[in-house]
Amino acid sequence: MTDKEKSLRDLKQETEEDASLPLRESNLVFGEGDPNCKAMFIGEGPGYHEDKLKRPFVGRAGQLLDELILRIGWKRKDVYITNIIKRRPPENRDPLPEEIAAYAPYLTREIEIVNPPVIAALGRFAMNYFLPDAKISRDQGKAFLVGERVVVPLFHPAAALRSTGVLEELKKSFSKLPDIISGRTSVEKPFSSESVSVKPEKRTNPVKQSKLF
């Protein structure tokens, strides 16, 4: 077992044992995948199937996510997949701000351990976790520098299951991920007054640890 795998196992155990966390009537759905991945996918929170199987993105939205990953020549096992909240809210309701805040320290540490060069934030809740002023329809598919890490907001696969227009946009944005990871795409600083675009050659080492999260 590598150091990263051990750290993630310990963090999962700590999350399981933290009695102060909300939604403890549901199962813990911790992240999974390759801790040396190039891209970490972060969703909103587990649904019915995820709660049953205790694994992220294993329902219909998860199947679509798997297909999108395959379409760009990757495999699910080569990325890391997790959620901002790690237990299913009742009736799949939206996560509450206090639930997101309660799980945030664990997500922060999960990100620090995996230390991915690129984070794909799936849907509005995951996007706003990193980019509070972003708007999903305006900003999905763009690459933002948040701290020293690149965050790419994407439509949530569940939204793409409800609309073919959203699905087409999601496919288009997904296909940009390899170039964003390899640094061939410019990255924007989010909504700064200078509206700087950081050219690939100027990008700081994206693998460096972020101070922000």
Ligand code: URA
């Ligand atoms: N939707 C999410 O946001 N996360 C999952 O794990 C499954 C569906």
